[in-house]
Amino acid sequence: MTxxxxxxxxxxxxxxxxxxxxxxxxxxxxxxxATLVIADATGRPLAHWSLPALIRQNPDETPAIYAPDEDASEILEIADSTMVGAIEEVRKALAKSRPHPGTLRHWLTAGLIVVALLLAIFWLPGALTRQxxxxxxxxxxxxxxxxxxxYLQQDTGPACQAPQANAAAGRxxxxxxxxxxxxxIVVLPQLSQGAVALPGGLVALDYGVLQLSDDPAVAAGFILAGRASVLHMDPLEALLQQAGLGTTFRLLTTGEIPDAILRENAAALLASPTPAADPELLRQTLAAAQIPQAPYLAATDARTGNMPDLGQDPLAGQEIPLILTDSDWVSLQNICNI
Structure with missing residues (x-):
């Protein structure tokens, strides 16, 4: 019973x-x-007031005064405490049973906010970076x-420059x-990573790599390994991921990256080893450039004590096209001594 x-x-x-x-x-x-019926002495209805819409104008006072709406153009004075109590109880019961669009709206708004936050956290950074x-x-x-x-050169020393050697690096x-x-290809006096791929197709190469062997296949292997290590991620993408969403948005809208961000990224590159390239990817990269594995693997083992397992060399038994002429190679090997 209600x-x-x-x-x-x-x-x-x-x-x-x-x-x-x-x-x-x-x-x-x-x-x-769901209404309060107002009738005359003969029982003829004079008005019907909506119980949920009733407004009590003098809470906790007697007689109770009610109005059907905010305008209060009509009023009722009720002295009967039983009727007053009944009206209040029925009004509360009807209010609870009514739908609450405001509550639903709040839940929908909260849900939209949560979805927006999730998009901002998980989707927006990736989408903004890709764009x-x-x-x-x-x-x-x-x-x-x-x-x-x-900024790298502030720690490694100035890049080595010589006209003939620069031309050899281009070839x-x-x-x-x-x-x-x-x-x-830019040669730096000291770069512990061996070779580092930078945005724009730049490859920074350690001068010491040029001294590991008289075979230019060694330097070629290090350069290709540096590039292969970032084939799964654009060097610029790695920079933006480290810098954060604000830098990405600034680059998209203004075309600029703050100097402080570049300085921090350069320090991070020098402080950590170059990520190792996937062995199968490196194997394919060397084969595609027609550079044999063996010289690079031997030099890597001598330099780091760790030889990657690249499996069978697809170029084994094949004639390798000339990498550099002797004069170009000698010029490049001596680029920091000129």
Missing amino acids: ALDRYVRLESEALWRSEPEGQRRDVTLSFGD TLAVVPAPKRMEIGTALLG LARRLFGPQTTAR
Whole structure:
């Protein structure tokens, strides 16, 4: 049984004013279907007020004064405490049973906020980075790589330069990456990682690698390994991931990366070893450039004490195209001594 069922036969006398300036008149109150029925002495209904919409204008006072709405153009004065208690109980019961669109709206709003936060945390960074990488042109990548190289040189010493050696480095890049390549090999006096791939196709090479062997296949192997280690991730993408969403957004909107971010990234590159390339990927990379594995593997073992297992060399038994002429190789080997 509901609260309304319990009071369906309850009646009470009250005073009703039908308009603001009108006279109060005696009426009889009873409960209808979620309404309060106001009737005259003969039982003729004069008005029906919605119980959930009733507004009590003098809480905790007697007689209780009710209005059907905020305007209070009509009022009821009820002195019967039983009827007042019944009205309050029925109103509360009806209010609980009504749908609460505001609550649903709040839950929907909260749900949308949660979804937006999840998108911001998990989807937006990746999407923003992908969009940025897609629109940054090659000249801007080279500019970023060159700036990063400049910060590397603050710790490694200035890049070694000599006209003949620079030309030899250019020919080596075209031999390894194709005649149309924009890749550039830059030799640094001291780079413990051996070779580091930078944005814009730059490859920083340790001068010490050139001294490991008289076979240019060794240096070629280190350069290719440095590039292969970042084939799964664009060097610019690695920089942006370290720098964060703000730097990514700034690069997308202004085309600039703050100098402080580049300086921090350069320090991070020097402080950690180059990620090891996937052995199968490195095997394919060496084979595609027609560089034999053996010289590189032997030099890596001598330099680090760790020889990658690349499996059978696809080039075994094949004639290897010339990597560099003797004069080019000698010039490159002596680039830091000129």
